[in-house]
Amino acid sequence: MDIRGLILVPAADKAQNKGLPCSPALLDVAGRTPAERTALRMQQAGISAVSVVHAAESPQLPTGVVAGIEYQPVDSKNFWQAAESIFSHMGNSGAELVLVCALHTYSEIHFEKLIQFHLDHRALITHAHCASQPVEVFCVSPSRRAGAESLFRSHLSGQPQYGIFDGAGYTTPLVTAQDLRRLATDILTLRTETRPAFAQLRPGVWVGPGALIEKDARLLAPSFVGAYATVRAGAVITRCSSVEQHAEVDCGTIVENSTLLPGVRIGAGLDLSHAVAGPKSIVSLRRNAMVEIADTRLIGRASPLSWTRRLRAAGAAVDFRGAIRQRLFRRRLEEMAAPEPAPASARAANANLEIEPTAELSPGLMAVRRS
Amino acid sequence: MSTNSSRPVVVKRMPARVDGRTAREFLRDVQPFLTTDRPQLVFDLSQVQRLDAVGVEMLLRCMSEAHKRDGDLKLAALSTQAAVVLELTRTERLFEIYDSSTDAIRSFSGFLPNAMRLQFMERRRPPATAA
Numbered sequence: 001m002d003i004r005g006l007i008l009v010p011a012a013d014k015a016q017n018k019g020l021p022c023s024p025a026l027l028d029v030a031g032r033t034p035a036e037r038t039a040l041r042m043q044q045a046g047i048s049a050v051s052v053v054h055a056a057e058s059p060q061l062p063t064g065v066v067a068g069i070e071y072q073p074v075d076s077k078n079f080w081q082a083a084e085s086i087f088s089h090m091g092n093s094g095a096e097l098v099l100v101c102a103l104h105t106y107s108e109i110h111f112e113k114l115i116q117f118h119l120d121h122r123a124l125i126t127h128a129h130c131a132s133q134p135v136e137v138f139c140v141s142p143s144r145r146a147g148a149e150s151l152f153r154s155h156l157s158g159q160p161q162y163g164i165f166d167g168a169g170y171t172t173p174l175v176t177a178q179d180l181r182r183l184a185t186d187i188l189t190l191r192t193e194t195r196p197a198f199a200q201l202r203p204g205v206w207v208g209p210g211a212l213i214e215k216d217a218r219l220l221a222p223s224f225v226g227a228y229a230t231v232r233a234g235a236v237i238t239r240c241s242s243v244e245q246h247a248e249v250d251c252g253t254i255v256e257n258s259t260l261l262p263g264v265r266i267g268a269g270l271d272l273s274h275a276v277a278g279p280k281s282i283v284s285l286r287r288n289a290m291v292e293i294a295d296t297r298l299i300g301r302a303s304p305l306s307w308t309r310r311l312r313a314a315g316a317a318v319d320f321r322g323a324i325r326q327r328l329f330r331r332r333l334e335e336m337a338a339p340e341p342a343p344a345s346a347r348a349a350n351a352n353l354e355i356e357p358t359a360e361l362s363p364g365l366m367a368v369r370r371s
Numbered sequence: 372m373s374t375n376s377s378r379p380v381v382v383k384r385m386p387a388r389v390d391g392r393t394a395r396e397f398l399r400d401v402q403p404f405l406t407t408d409r410p411q412l413v414f415d416l417s418q419v420q421r422l423d424a425v426g427v428e429m430l431l432r433c434m435s436e437a438h439k440r441d442g443d444l445k446l447a448a449l450s451t452q453a454a455v456v457l458e459l460t461r462t463e464r465l466f467e468i469y470d471s472s473t474d475a476i477r478s479f480s481g482f483l484p485n486a487m488r489l490q491f492m493e494r495r496r497p498p499a500t501a502a
Binding site: 267269270271272273275282284287289291292293294295297298 | 423
């Protein structure tokens, strides 16, 4: 059976998600965006092709790429029309069932059970509920267009004629920075079915590949450091904090119950607590306010130079021949630069110095004791 | 500027944007008050919309100057922006912060004399006699 997934991420409401560069569904939470997490859960339920349709508000921040997920940016003004046409295209290209999911809410509905319920009841559209509360997850048969059209034209609002599947599972709204933090906390405290993206360095501490954790930095569980992120000496990451990919925490800074969005750098000696930090702003969760910060000494973008340096380093590691050639050349240079050993008499010109036999040392070295 | 019976308390409203240039100008304005004997200053931060590291350094410098001359600098009516930046830079714990300028002014006249009054009363209290 050809079942496809359609994940919809409409344009974020600027009044509600102030301080975030785009919809929280497209921002990394413990290594993966909620859109990716939903798509992965769909793939695990046997849905092969998943499309993520998002408003083209162009997130500047790098997002991870999962195989088998197609991202389709559309004009935010005609978002629902575009979503409907993509849905129609799925139907025309042979999809027998489409799972439509809008990410105003992140919910962990059991997709397999939802599909089975839909098939058993031969419904046109099945609306998923979670603990008797409606969530924006629908199972739609695209062969009967009329119902699907009304679904998209009503912006996925539930209608009484739809079948209702009442399942259980984790659900949280996904609109504001507070919601983003709540999801991060729930993922790191393992309240969700989905898990942080990478392996655990030790219990409760997840670190992504290529992350640089300097020697004196402290990661206190539960915490997350994303791929290629940097945590400098003396920094502390604690209380469900999440430092996303390519972010940087400078020396001595404490990150407590906070999220550093991808590619964000926080300066040295600071105290980021109960906040979500973007490249030019901080959303304070305690004060429920967004504060713009133009001073790059406090907060800014992680230097793109460090990314290019890492890419070059990775390239050099792959280029074995070049590395060997470089090493040989360096050795030759060292040989040329090494001074000729001076005669023993000249070396002992100072009468106060006593020369010891140098049998155990290399020819260029000698041991001298001051008398 | 507000005065009480002893020494004046200077209240200065900080500009909306406190960056390098405005911080220097502000410092120049308050310098005469900082160099007096035992200065008592209150900075009103209600208008502050943007505060950066230079602004925070300027506040610390003013406080240090005031302390050198046995005075004090208190902050009042912090805007959300100012409060978040002071928390971020861990400097909010260095200042006495009040909800309004009036409260800050009152704290200068209220706290120290009360403490002194208690000391004075203890000194004057007659020693307890054994029954």
